[in-house]
Amino acid sequence: MRTSTNSGRSSANCMLSSILIFLCPCNRSVTLTNSGNLVYGDYGVLLKNILWDSFNTSTDTLLPARVVHENMVLTSWRGSDDPAIGGFRLYLGPDGSGTIYNDYNIYCNHFSSDEMDNKLRNHSRDFRARFVMGFSGKREYWRWGVQGMNWSLIMAEPGNKCALNNYCGNYGVCNPNNKLECKCLPGFKPNAPEKWHSGDFPNGCDRNSTLCGENDVFFPVNMLSGDNTLKTVSVVDESACKKECLKSCDCKACSYDNDTNDCYILTQDPFDLREYADGYLTVFVRVAISDIELTVQSCEPCGINMIPYPLSTGPSCGDPNYFSFNCNTTSRQVSFMAPSGTYRVSSIDPDTRTFLIQVNDKGNLRLNYSLPFDLTSPRNFSSELSSEVTDEVEIAWEPPLETICNSSANCYGWSHSTCKSARDGKRRCLCTCSYRWDGAMLKCRKEKWMTLLLIIGITSVIILCAISSIYKWRRNITKRQVAISSLSIESSITEIEETEVEDSKHIG
Ligand SMILES: *[C@@H]1O[C@H](CO)[C@@H](O)[C@H](O)[C@H]1NC(C)=O
Numbered sequence: 001m002r003t004s005t006n007s008g009r010s011s012a013n014c015m016l017s018s019i020l021i022f023l024c025p026c027n028r029s030v031t032l033t034n035s036g037n038l039v040y041g042d043y044g045v046l047l048k049n050i051l052w053d054s055f056n057t058s059t060d061t062l063l064p065a066r067v068v069h070e071n072m073v074l075t076s077w078r079g080s081d082d083p084a085i086g087g088f089r090l091y092l093g094p095d096g097s098g099t100i101y102n103d104y105n106i107y108c109n110h111f112s113s114d115e116m117d118n119k120l121r122n123h124s125r126d127f128r129a130r131f132v133m134g135f136s137g138k139r140e141y142w143r144w145g146v147q148g149m150n151w152s153l154i155m156a157e158p159g160n161k162c163a164l165n166n167y168c169g170n171y172g173v174c175n176p177n178n179k180l181e182c183k184c185l186p187g188f189k190p191n192a193p194e195k196w197h198s199g200d201f202p203n204g205c206d207r208n209s210t211l212c213g214e215n216d217v218f219f220p221v222n223m224l225s226g227d228n229t230l231k232t233v234s235v236v237d238e239s240a241c242k243k244e245c246l247k248s249c250d251c252k253a254c255s256y257d258n259d260t261n262d263c264y265i266l267t268q269d270p271f272d273l274r275e276y277a278d279g280y281l282t283v284f285v286r287v288a289i290s291d292i293e294l295t296v297q298s299c300e301p302c303g304i305n306m307i308p309y310p311l312s313t314g315p316s317c318g319d320p321n322y323f324s325f326n327c328n329t330t331s332r333q334v335s336f337m338a339p340s341g342t343y344r345v346s347s348i349d350p351d352t353r354t355f356l357i358q359v360n361d362k363g364n365l366r367l368n369y370s371l372p373f374d375l376t377s378p379r380n381f382s383s384e385l386s387s388e389v390t391d392e393v394e395i396a397w398e399p400p401l402e403t404i405c406n407s408s409a410n411c412y413g414w415s416h417s418t419c420k421s422a423r424d425g426k427r428r429c430l431c432t433c434s435y436r437w438d439g440a441m442l443k444c445r446k447e448k449w450m451t452l453l454l455i456i457g458i459t460s461v462i463i464l465c466a467i468s469s470i471y472k473w474r475r476n477i478t479k480r481q482v483a484i485s486s487l488s489i490e491s492s493i494t495e496i497e498e499t500e501v502e503d504s505k506h507i508g
Pocket residue numbers: 050053055056
């Protein structure tokens with residue numbers, strides 16, 4: 001028996017060893033019952049007056065025979081071979097709800113004692129099983145292998161981090177299948193970008209603007225936690241529910257129940273959001289239209305995934321050359337279609353013109369090189385990836401040509417352009433004179449040499465003006481000087497004349 005003095009469990013062990021030593025004089029015994037309970041008490045014909053039993057002591061382990069009762073606590077070990085009190089405590093509340101605390105913070109909830117109990121009993125049907133509050137914070141189910149005479153792990157929950165409490169923070173959306181599990185909703189940015197990009201998400205995301213308007217758009221997600229700060233309104237359908245939400249800037253998101261026609265208005269920042277989780281409440285999160293970038297020809301977002309132009313998920317949007325994408329509106333997932341198969345797209349970045357696809361066997365991946373997609377420089381794939389996540393491969397897309405059009409009305413959204421026949425024979429929104437198409441910026445830009453010419457023109461005009469005004473000024477000055485000097489000559493002439501007259505008077 002292990003003895004040490006640094007933990008509750010060990011002190012129980014210590015107590016037991018003392019008990020065993022002083023057992024005989026007081027007629028008390030320690031009994032291991034058939035259910036696996038270690039009981040210490042007064043010995044009579046039957047065991048009576050139980051003084052201590054292992055089932056009623058907080059350990060990390062729950063056996064199938066142990067009655068799961070309210071306010072029960074399991075405490076994790078500190079490490080796989082360190083039974084000292086660890087960081088995680090599992091509480092089963094009187095209502096059957098289960099919560100795991102890490103120190104004093106809720107680490108994981110959304111599970112119940114019934115669920116645990118059923119799984120344990122189910123596993124015990126065929127073999128011996130036990131439940132352990134794992135030292136890493138997981139709920140573990142272990143089985144006894146008769147052949148190897150050892151315990152092996154059957155199941156550990158949660159299987160992914162998305163089930164942890166507030167894992168992605170407010171407005172962060174979790175997808176357990178992505179390498180970076182959390183994403184901000186469109187129009188939102190991480191509150192602490194450095195932490196966020198290093199995989200520390202609970203600070204969540206914030207709206208880019210504080211604007212709120214009647215043109216706001218909604219993005220569908222699933223919410224794990226039922227929030228109790230909901231206001232309920234009765235409406236006819238989902239769009240009426242959204243309209244109800246738009247009435248007040250306090251409405252951060254809404255949810256519509258098809259069965260009861262209830263519209264739930266969420267007035268607090270939503271958290272515990274999942275990109276898609278079957279069986280959970282679907283909520284529509286409100287985003288200011290000014291916070292999301294859309295061109296006239298962009299495809300509809302797929303769930304929370306924006307489809308930036310020129311990428312296309314359908315024949316009537318995006319650029320037809322880039323129509324290699326599909327949106328599953330049920331699972332709200334985008335996929336990329338290549339000759340070697342269809343791959344799930346985990347993120348799209350319009351700034352770098354790249355997207356990530358998930359590939360089981362990247363040796364098999366084949367792209368159609370007549371299409372404007374290309375693998376980015378081969379990267380090293382981390383071997384530390386968790387087993388749930390397959391490899392992610394980055395693909396870049398080339399800047400598009402001008403958009404295809406039938407009439408100039410199609411070019412309405414592309415300023416400084418008109419619908420004309422292009423060099424490739426198709427009709428495109430070609431830029432007007434002195435503008436040139438910039439596929440990276442997705443707009444007609446004033447040509448550089450035109451700007452240069454303009455600058456030269458303006459400066460030469462300024463210089464000419466300056467020169468002419470200086471010339472005028474100089475001429476004015478000389479004119480005035482001539483005038484002054486001629487005036488003085490005139491006056492001196494009159495003076496002379498006057499003296500001459502006076503002189504003549506004297507002579508006369
Ligand atoms: C364990 O404790 C509870 C209440 O604390 C008591 O009702 C129950 O009988 C105890 N179980 C055993 C096996 O002693």
